[in-house]
Amino acid sequence: MSGLPAQAAPPSVHIEDLTWTELREAQREGFTTVIVPIGGTEQNGPHMALGKHNARVRVLAGRIAAELGTAVVAPVLAYVPESAGHMRFPGSIDAPDDAFSALLAGAARSFQGQGFRDVVLIGDSGDYQGLLQALAKQLNAEWKARPARAHYIGAYYREAMADYRSELKARGLSEQEIGVHAGVADTALLMATAPAMVRPGQLAAAQRGSPDNGVTGDPRAATPALGQIGVDLIVRKTVAKIRTALAEPR
DSSP states (O other): OOOOOTOOSSOOGGGGGGGGGHHHHHHHHHHHHHEEEEEOOEEEEEEEOOTTTHHHHHHOOOOOOOOSSSSOOOBBOOOOOGGGGTTSSSOBBOOHHHHHHHHHHHHHHHHHTTTTSSEEEEEESSSTTTHHHHHHHHHHHHTTSOOOOOEEEEGTTHHHHHHHHHHHHHHTOHHHOOOSSHHHHHOOOOOOOHHGGBBBGGGTTTSSTTTTTTBBBBGOOOOOHHHHHHHHHHHHHHHHHHHHHHHHHH
16 A cells, blocks of 8 residues: 555655655556656857756756656756757767667666656757657557557647747747847746856847857847746647647557
């Protein structure tokens, strides 16, 4: 019989904050979905810390798990394939595609072997989305005769970010301000999730995106309130996609 009250949540949704016995009890209470968040360590201009993706995806995965109600979150993977454009900036770390996929496969197999029924992959950066999709397909072929499944949730990055950009445009921000990397969209999201990683005094230095500062966009108009719009979109869309995936027949 479980030591937790019926449908009780564990002390944290983050696996690394739990003891193994707390996690076992959570599984017995129905917490059989594990979200595997993937970040990345790369330059983000002079105004944001190198760990932007890692901090952001940890916070967002935690909120997604809390909304789902029966999910826990694995430790963030910080070593990922990076684009060549980032690698000339100190601190950016590139992992080979095969090593990245093998590490995630090992983590997913660990969870499957320990009784988790659904392994959810979400990635905060664009460079490796195709690898996550391919890995989920590979794992599902491998687990065909087992109750466990892997799910790549592309909505976390693709759909939610597209809608976020549209929301920013509706508020009068230009494409040049929103940017592709380290502009308003990126900066505002970090302000809303891990504000200590933003250097407000460097926003002016980052206003002119160029190959020299690593910025594509103009982050000066970024605010936590604009970031919260993106946070809400990402959480809502990702939760909806995960619920749809979990409801599909096994």
